[in-house]
Amino acid sequence: MAIASLQRFSSQISRVSSISLYSKAVVTRSTATSAPTSNTSSSKKVADRIVKLFAIDPEGQKRQIIGLSGHTLLKALANNGLIDPASHRLEDIEACSAECEVNIAEEWLDRLPSRTYDEEYVLKRNSxxxxxxxxxxxxxxxxxxxxxxxxxxxxxxxxPWDTP
Structure with a gap:
């Protein structure tokens, strides 16, 4: 009786180990095929996407702010409490009223892409x-x-229309 129980137990173990080997192979294959092939910004670590900037607030205080590459400057300013996000339609130039206008320091102007026609139009319209x-x-x-x-x-x- 004990030998029969032992044989059943060993057959169950061999079935379980063969299943686990099969599942391990499936998992290994699926992760190898689903791995990203290029290093896109969404697959980068957040630490690799951090961009440290300096913002001069309306009181004249220079503050360091943190943004993420791929995000807009407006989002970084809103996340750091310098702009009220409720008073802006983030990233929607069609609804823009130049509420998010900022001034960039001279030495950084050449590093930015040129203004688009829409951006110039909004800035001129509200100037x-x-x-x-x-x-x-x-x-x-x-x-x-x-x-x-x-x-x-x-x-x-x-x-004045931005303040509560």
Whole structure:
């Protein structure tokens, strides 16, 4: 009787081990085929995407802010409490009213892509003098990259209709 029980037990163990070897092979194959082939920004670690910037707030204080490459400057400013996200339609230039206008320091202007036609139109439309300040950019149109590490941005004081 004991020998029969032992034989059944050993047959169950061999079945379980063969199943586990099969499942291990399936798991190994599936992870090998589903691994990303290119190093996209979504597959990078967050630490590799961090972009440290400096923002001068409306009171004149220089503060270090953190953003992520691929995100907009507006998102970084909102996440760091310098711009109220409720008063802006993040990244939507069709609904933009230049509420996210910022001033970029001179030495960083050449590192940014040129303004688009839409961005210039919005900035000119909302400029009192209809003359465009060369430092003015819409924060929702500036996409952060690692090359912008250390960029200095001035955040203007909120418009009267932005304050509660």
């Amino acid at each position: 009192r003098a209809r003359v465009l300040n060369k430092h003015s950019r819409l924060g929702c149109q500036v996409v952060l990259t690692s090359e912008l590490e250390g960029m200095v941005v001035a955040v203007p004081e909120p418009k």
